[in-house]
Amino acid sequence: METGWAGRDGSSGQADEGPGGGLARYVVAATLARVADGGAVVAVVLMVTTGGGPGWLAGLLGAAITGPHLAGPFVARALDTARDGRTVIAFACLFHGVALVGAVLVYPYSWVVSILLLILSGLVGPLLTGGVSSRLPAIAGADRRSQRRAQGWDVATYGIAGTVGPSVVAAVVAWANATVAGLVLAGAVVVAAGLMRLLPYAPPAGAASEVPRPVRTLGLMISNGPLRRTLYLTTAVASSVAVLPVIAVASAGALGVGHAAAGVLTAAYGIGGLIASAGLMVRPLTGEADRSMMLFAGAVAAALALVAVTTVFWAAVLAYAMAGLLNSGFFAATLAARSEYAPPAARGQVFVWIGALKITAGSAGTALAGSVITTGIHLPLAAATVLTLAAAAIALAEKR
Template identity: 65%
Template structure:
């Protein structure tokens, strides 16, 4: 039996199970935080601008995550860094929701900024631990990356769902506290992950700016970065266009939730597909091909003449994005230098979140002119990024 098909031993499987629990708990807390804060502010009678500002206090600091991510690579035990981040994320989130009604808004805002600053360590930071857990073969690594994609999908879906359910049953305050407790529980699971020693001495770990420079000057990492950002920017338009698209199809704006759910279920289906049959081949080429597939599914959304076909197209887009995300995780893992792996994961994750936020904002602006204009732009950008990636590789091979 070849090395590619060797089954990972029991210990990696046990470590992967703990990883899934830790990552799902952390990402559920991170994924639901904004919804909990906005609902809490809204139901408390705060003006809309303040609710939005408090929500932004959670998301905007993600861009600063790479500047604290160096600690992942320099620490003697990276688990402690992630566990501490998860613990502090939970504590600051709990303090913010508890003090919201009792203090000036600046106090919860500062606490939420601190909570948001730690968010990248719960997303890309945890993912950076996966290569040391998943097993020695490429097949086992890529199957584990399917699990990782699933934890993102579950966290992004379960977090807001938990907030909605608990807010209806109890209150947004209770929902925020439950999310905070989830982050604290995640910290305990992180410490149960297998220990992996630092790859190099702390003095050899580059600074964040140097890491970004290396990423931009290294072909596969550069392509990973811009493909990840462009696809995130593009698919972020789907929830916005779902509302306008559902109305155009004569089903009413409420049916937009069905389209969005179809996309989310498709994303989970894509992660299951990667688990069942891990991606094969060069991760760099896979990203390009799968970006084209994502663009094709977005084109199918634009062309869908009926609600049923639109739902199928949204599901297909979710599946394609699930596979694409798994390919980007493979690329981050396989092309990152050992001394900066944690920073590469967090840089890519932080810029992905920023690109997604920009995509949502721009889609909200463009959709007023035309329901399909955001997706037309998304298709063009994704196709252009895939073409640029292909051209880069061909130019390099000719040289």
């Protein structure tokens, strides 16, 4: 019989206010931080391309800010050892903003220095995603329904940031230039830093000596059934849905539309995700998070298969929207699993470990889809469907 760590109820140390006020500030702060984190990649790539730089340099600058996310777990221990985790995240926001400002201002003079600054910015990126989410259990309220509803809001912040961030960058680039866009994003994350400090205080779960080191935390996650399943289901689904933007472009001809219509498909995916997060705010997930993850992973595999067999454009739009909707449900289930199964002394590290591996898996999925798409449009989708379905089946068999 498997045993998991009991999750903290999140009520201790809460400020003398209802969770609603803290949650509202959390949603604004998290959205601003994630807009800056996600939009920065677009800004630096456009900074190179609009300035006449080569494509390889644009890719190098983009990788410089995303690649270091994998090192995030090795800086995340501070979330669990600090006397006030809000200070750690606020500092990460400021650090990200300052490094981004330096990178865009120094680029015309030295792209090497710009890359080094972007690497520093990327190192704290996971603290703006998974690290911020680790604060939510102490804000949302003690009962599970309040926690699950707050997780629906958290899913929405990711969806909004993924849509608004690139859109803001594109608008500012059209109005001014990519350097100004980078400065706007830096301003957003500095505002987020101030709001992070205004979140309700939550004391550390224990003494710093009780907090495991990053590698030890990963080992504990692998040895704990629910967290192990959270880990491999998250990476499988992330790498699978990451093929959709590539497929959207490649399948435009087969669907009888122009390549510009690929934007409609990816927008449908995003809208589906936002609809799901809105639904989760009204009707939070119920039941065991472990089981919910498996069910949603299987449903995502079915949606990917539907995208693969669709030959009509309007049906493809609906299939992409369904994939986005189900993936948001899966994401909410993984947030619940991280909150409820993580050891209190390492909750921040658990959030960041899974978030960092999710980003890495998504990047790998996109790269692999791009490399094999010339072999056949349906090959990446078939592989993604099989991978996700297999992960869900293994998780179900393992739990039983």
